Amino acid sequence: MTHFKTLMPHIMKKKWAYILGILCLVMVDVFQLLIPEVLRSITNRLQQNLLTFEEVFLYAVYIVLIGIGIAFFRFLWRLLIIGVSRELEYHLRNKLFSHLLTLSTSYYQRHKTGDLMAHLTNDIHAVRMALGPGIVAMTDAIFLNIAAITMMLFTTDFRLTLLALIPMPFLILTMTKFGKRIHTRFKAIQEAFSSITDKTQENLAGARVIKAYVQEEAEMESFFQKSQMLFSRNMDLAKLSGFFHPFVQFLSSLSFIIAIWYGGALVIDGSITLGDFVAFTTYLGLLVSSISAVGWVINIMQRGSASMERINLILTEKPEIIDSLDAKDIMDVDGNITFQGVSFTYPNSQYPALKDFSIVIPSGSSLGVIGRTGSGKTTIPHLLLRLYDPTEGKIYIDDYCIKEVSLKSLREKIGFVDQDSFLFSSTIAENIGFGVDDYSIEEIHEVAKTAGLHEDIMDFPKEYETLVGEKGITLSGGQRQRVSIARALLKKPEILILDDCLSAVDTNTEEKILNALKGKTQNITTIIIAHRVSTLKHCDRIIVLDNGRILEEGNHEALLKNKKLYYDFYQRQLLEEKIQLE
Numbered sequence: 001m002t003h004f005k006t007l008m009p010h011i012m013k014k015k016w017a018y019i020l021g022i023l024c025l026v027m028v029d030v031f032q033l034l035i036p037e038v039l040r041s042i043t044n045r046l047q048q049n050l051l052t053f054e055e056v057f058l059y060a061v062y063i064v065l066i067g068i069g070i071a072f073f074r075f076l077w078r079l080l081i082i083g084v085s086r087e088l089e090y091h092l093r094n095k096l097f098s099h100l101l102t103l104s105t106s107y108y109q110r111h112k113t114g115d116l117m118a119h120l121t122n123d124i125h126a127v128r129m130a131l132g133p134g135i136v137a138m139t140d141a142i143f144l145n146i147a148a149i150t151m152m153l154f155t156t157d158f159r160l161t162l163l164a165l166i167p168m169p170f171l172i173l174t175m176t177k178f179g180k181r182i183h184t185r186f187k188a189i190q191e192a193f194s195s196i197t198d199k200t201q202e203n204l205a206g207a208r209v210i211k212a213y214v215q216e217e218a219e220m221e222s223f224f225q226k227s228q229m230l231f232s233r234n235m236d237l238a239k240l241s242g243f244f245h246p247f248v249q250f251l252s253s254l255s256f257i258i259a260i261w262y263g264g265a266l267v268i269d270g271s272i273t274l275g276d277f278v279a280f281t282t283y284l285g286l287l288v289s290s291i292s293a294v295g296w297v298i299n300i301m302q303r304g305s306a307s308m309e310r311i312n313l314i315l316t317e318k319p320e321i322i323d324s325l326d327a328k329d330i331m332d333v334d335g336n337i338t339f340q341g342v343s344f345t346y347p348n349s350q351y352p353a354l355k356d357f358s359i360v361i362p363s364g365s366s367l368g369v370i371g372r373t374g375s376g377k378t379t380i381p382h383l384l385l386r387l388y389d390p391t392e393g394k395i396y397i398d399d400y401c402i403k404e405v406s407l408k409s410l411r412e413k414i415g416f417v418d419q420d421s422f423l424f425s426s427t428i429a430e431n432i433g434f435g436v437d438d439y440s441i442e443e444i445h446e447v448a449k450t451a452g453l454h455e456d457i458m459d460f461p462k463e464y465e466t467l468v469g470e471k472g473i474t475l476s477g478g479q480r481q482r483v484s485i486a487r488a489l490l491k492k493p494e495i496l497i498l499d500d501c502l503s504a505v506d507t508n509t510e511e512k513i514l515n516a517l518k519g520k521t522q523n524i525t526t527i528i529i530a531h532r533v534s535t536l537k538h539c540d541r542i543i544v545l546d547n548g549r550i551l552e553e554g555n556h557e558a559l560l561k562n563k564k565l566y567y568d569f570y571q572r573q574l575l576e577e578k579i580q581l582e
């Protein structure tokens, strides 16, 4: 139960709803405990042949009133306790989601999406079940058990009560023993569920690749294996529960056997009345059902606790990249960028992605970055945005060391178009406006025009209101890239970084976009990362990266004269263009 500590502040805020709910629950139990007393009276009056029609009517009224009382208080406790559990679920879901968004990029590298989705669905559900229905069943079990035993002891016969209670310690022992095993098996189910959610998520996201590589059967096979694993773990739990519940019922029925055998004898020898016997067995019924519910309570609490433990693991995870204690906001900046002896190795990687990398990019200038794949190009914006912190060295924007400024203000200054061109499943206008609070449709049109996208959009049936499917699936690769460029421009950033985001457009369109961008980005420091020389040739300065180091630098003409790697890239591009023309 210690795992629920995380929710204590929220639980304390709702303590009155819980207390009132529990009082209502106790009222329901009190009404339930009145029923055996009514039955005792009726049976005694019947046995003595004293029951009149008026009395029968009166007893019927009592039963109806008890029913109304039960219904009324049951409605109230449901509203209060289940209501609170829903609120706690709501807070936990929001807390977990907000926390997940604060975690650093490296966290997502270590954890799978499906796993996190499972936390957000199954685990939160299990916690809610523990804090709502679990609390209800626990209160019921405690109150009804104590009250039923007290009533049995004091209103019938204490020897009969003690005898009927003999199986109860065995019942409790069985339930505690099984509880632990249920906990372990439930945890195993949750893990298998995470794994299958992850597989599903990955396969649906990669549906096109799977089809293109005719991997449907292989993927199905691997999915079936995971599904089989989930099934067999569920079966393990079902087997345990399947044995557990009947066994609990068997132990409880022993109490009835004792009650009928010894209680019957007491009625025959006149020590107790028939009414006492009927009331006693009704109390025993209440007792047994609430003790059996203890099994369910243990089960549900164990599940909730296992889930809360998993959720706590995420909640206690500290983001690696955070604001320093005295972080200040970057105010107006010119956009000078300085990398000073920066080295960086990705977590889980053995090789540095950047080695002793130093460069000064003056404000308003453009820097082209080219290099073989894996040479460290994308790592430059990753470090500048503080998605990761360098292992060595420092990065400055103007005179601000980026580690000493607030992440929010740093990232607000930078417009980054990454290779993935990730789009959300909303309209084109909303995708362009993502991250900007206040924009007009005219501004959206303007940035779309600069990104060479406006005409394409106007051909869509709903123009800017066209819904792009999940991840922009209804747009072409080039259109997705241009939506991402427009999104970055709308931010009006001081620094603009385009990471290989023109690779899916032809060289003519690329030329047009670059020209339009040039007009709009004169005062913006621009970093353009590309594989094609054509994308970079107009940059003020170009660097060629190799193995995380600068191999060459200069402008297009100077680099061509060098006749090194840049020249090779250029020749290759010319050759590719020639082949395409033929």
Ligand SMILES: Nc1ncnc2c1ncn2[C@@H]1O[C@H](COP(=O)(O)OP(=O)(O)OP(=O)(O)O)[C@@H](O)[C@H]1O
Binding pocket: 109, 346, 347, 348, 349, 352, 353, 371, 372, 373, 374, 375, 376, 377, 378, 379, 380
């Ligand atoms: N998240 C990561 N975790 C571990 N290693 C990484 C990660 N991202 C990149 N790397 C490694 O760091 C090195 C530099 O990667 P980077 O993405 O900067 O290269 P790049 O030049 O942009 O490549 P490309 O042209 O293919 O985009 C590569 O060896 C790559 O394998």
